[in-house]
Amino acid sequence: MPNPSLLILPGDGIGPEVMAEVRKVIDWFGTHRNLTFDVTEDLVGGCAYDKHGTPLTDETMAQAQRVDAVLLGAVGGPKYDDLDFSVKPERGLLRLRKEMDLFANLRPAQCFDALADFSSLKKDVVAGLDIVIVRELTSGIYFGEPRGIIEEGNERVGINTQRYTESEIERVCRSAFELAMRRGKKLCSMEKANVMESGVLWRQIATEVGKDYPDVELSHMYADNGAMQLVRNPKQFDVIVTDNLFGDLLSDAAAMLTGSLGMLPSASLGAPMENGRPKALYEPVHGSAPDIAGQGKANPIACILSFAMALRYSFDRGDDAMALEGAVEAVLAQGLRTADLLGEDGKDPVTTSEMGDAIVAALGAG
């Protein structure tokens, strides 16, 4: 059997800093678990634009299609804000998602016991929280046509189009029901069927798919209410399924239930291939955090937990994923905190690299 293959795309800002910690974890699995990956590393985002004039070369795209899984840090930064849309760092990531057809983006928000006091919400509200947002990732207003900025009369008009086909809604809902079956058997579908036709269709399709999953309790919620319910009483949810834009917003909000955006991992999955595994890209939910880049302040846990998701969903190593999640939990229980978890005037934060080292140490010699 050849080694499983990984393409690592650290990207911009804190991306390379948090990915360096994942590399330590990958090395640990090579040494202690006989799990050696064939790793290639390449550029995506602003750094790829600087070198090649494009945020993702065709060669890197082709490599992403070939490997068993892609790990990505983060892309973007103020330096690139004024670039044309076609070459913005974010386009590199969007191209990967679209061309790999990674339609189901799983964004778990779990509140570790040691961090229940660190959320901006009351401890009772978040303690024990364990939910997953399933965000549609390859369609909707991110990709709909027409789009652009056009001249109309004597002013400019910015245009984006929300567009969903039945099959696009169906496949992501099916993924969410399948996930709910393996969890608490509750699924809440969020849209705005009160004002958007795409939301009306979304609700109909979610209901139809639900007939195949009689054991899952399906509910529907307008996404604005959903945002409010997520901060009022997040533990009412198990799995949430929603569109691309709502999923982007709701998952950043859910991040704060766990203590920090630096805690949230994600898996972006396509349909199963011939080998039974989905095409997959794993990345933290957070961005390149230009405000703290290069200072050793970034929390690497979101990226490390994204690798744990890769172990689970791409490499059938659920036990190893649990071992890694357990190591993260142990380190937090010891009281180690990066600056993001401590708030404005928090004392004695550990650095990105110290956090990575501690997690590797907690994995043990075994």
Ligand code: NAD
């Ligand atoms: P951001 O997620 O980069 O940062 C938001 C805030 O959270 C900042 O204060 C940042 O310091 C903090 N933060 C984020 N991750 C952290 C971590 N691991 N540890 C500690 N603190 C962390 O969002 P933004 O500032 O709105 O965007 C910055 C750039 O990142 C933009 O170019 C944006 O397009 C891009 N972005 C990329 C991705 C991605 O690559 N998947 C996701 C979101 C944003």
Ligand code: IPM
């Ligand atoms: C995310 C990011 C991306 C998105 C950007 C960088 C394209 O915010 O992954 O959440 O909007 O999907």
Ligand code: MN
């Ligand atoms: Mn986002």
